[in-house]
Amino acid sequence: MEVQGTYSEELNLIKLSFAKTTPDLPPTMQLNQLIDYKVETKANGVLIDFNFSRDSPKFEYIKSNKESTSYLTIAQSSLTDELLFSKTFKKSYPIKSIQPILLPQSIIQFTIEFNTKEFKILSSSATLSKPNQIRIQVNFKSDIKSIYESEQRASQTQHLVDERQKWNLDVITLDAGHGGKDPGANGSTGLLEKNVSLAISLKLAQILKEQFPHIKIIFTRDTDKFVPLDERGKIANEHQSKLFISLHCNASSNISAYGVEVYLLGLHKTEAALAIAERENSVINAEVDFKTRYESYTEENLITLTMAQNAFITQSHSLAELVHSEITFNTGQQPRGVRQAGFMVLWTPSMPSILVETGYITNKDEEKFLASEEGQNKIAQSIANAIAKYKNKYEAQ
Numbered sequence: 001m002e003v004q005g006t007y008s009e010e011l012n013l014i015k016l017s018f019a020k021t022t023p024d025l026p027p028t029m030q031l032n033q034l035i036d037y038k039v040e041t042k043a044n045g046v047l048i049d050f051n052f053s054r055d056s057p058k059f060e061y062i063k064s065n066k067e068s069t070s071y072l073t074i075a076q077s078s079l080t081d082e083l084l085f086s087k088t089f090k091k092s093y094p095i096k097s098i099q100p101i102l103l104p105q106s107i108i109q110f111t112i113e114f115n116t117k118e119f120k121i122l123s124s125s126a127t128l129s130k131p132n133q134i135r136i137q138v139n140f141k142s143d144i145k146s147i148y149e150s151e152q153r154a155s156q157t158q159h160l161v162d163e164r165q166k167w168n169l170d171v172i173t174l175d176a177g178h179g180g181k182d183p184g185a186n187g188s189t190g191l192l193e194k195n196v197s198l199a200i201s202l203k204l205a206q207i208l209k210e211q212f213p214h215i216k217i218i219f220t221r222d223t224d225k226f227v228p229l230d231e232r233g234k235i236a237n238e239h240q241s242k243l244f245i246s247l248h249c250n251a252s253s254n255i256s257a258y259g260v261e262v263y264l265l266g267l268h269k270t271e272a273a274l275a276i277a278e279r280e281n282s283v284i285n286a287e288v289d290f291k292t293r294y295e296s297y298t299e300e301n302l303i304t305l306t307m308a309q310n311a312f313i314t315q316s317h318s319l320a321e322l323v324h325s326e327i328t329f330n331t332g333q334q335p336r337g338v339r340q341a342g343f344m345v346l347w348t349p350s351m352p353s354i355l356v357e358t359g360y361i362t363n364k365d366e367e368k369f370l371a372s373e374e375g376q377n378k379i380a381q382s383i384a385n386a387i388a389k390y391k392n393k394y395e396a397q
């Protein structure tokens, strides 16, 4: 009982037309159980084989006008629960979906949707290919090149989506240097580095929240508490941050030294950079278990790590340059440059990371500036400007 023809896509009509051609069954009639169905692709078509427990399943095959959908209706049949689930196929596949439904009077209907966007369906038909098997054969125009190209397109689009996801600046970790029992450096009037770094961090977060409401801000600390150096990067990693910004104040025995430096992780190229890194790293002495905790933080490992983090170096450098020029332009502070040094706090974050020395707390004038609301606001706003520029630069790609 194979019927082929055009169809108005109205499901109820199928039931009616089927009901007319199906005589009433004696109640004792055993149902022919659908055991499974298998889909197999060929170079120029698809075969869908429906296997039954007994011979001679009764079926009807109807196609829609545009060959985009067909319906296989099987009478006096049953199927297991797991076959009742719809199947959807990947975008590059010639079939979009196979959806079974159970109709009254032990009728099962499969709606088969074809992928007419990527494939030109030439014909489809259903036959009894074995005594207990219904085979739907779908022929499409075989154009390997266009199929290949469409697959390439699909995977490229996906790749672009992934890349964009990667560069979607959605999480930033702000790391206020020092804290708690570790005050950092201090100024002549008693200003503590830990308080300046926290104040700038909170102000920066506020500006970023207003300017980029969709960016999530993570703090390594937002109160006066002690956080080990290696914990800070871990917090950023756990939240899958896209940027890590560590805020500090510089210090020198030369009280006339002043200005701004921005660092990225690397081998120190000057003795001055080494001295600053050593001072910032010395906080680990405040950690009880620092000897075992930072065992692997050797100069040798720093070389390896710097190479491993090469992927982030370009971006870290780019952000460092932006932050350095924004701060010095907006505050008038002395530009001391972008440098590399082995700051331990920059070892753990797996993302572009910088450390900002916002000014010399040991310089009387700069201490005053760093202590002021105005100074802190200007620095915070400058870093936010730099992040906005960085975002444009990298998200646009």
Ligand SMILES: [Zn+2]
Pocket (backbone or CB within 6 Å): 177, 178, 184, 185, 193, 247, 248, 249, 280
């Ligand atoms: Zn510091």
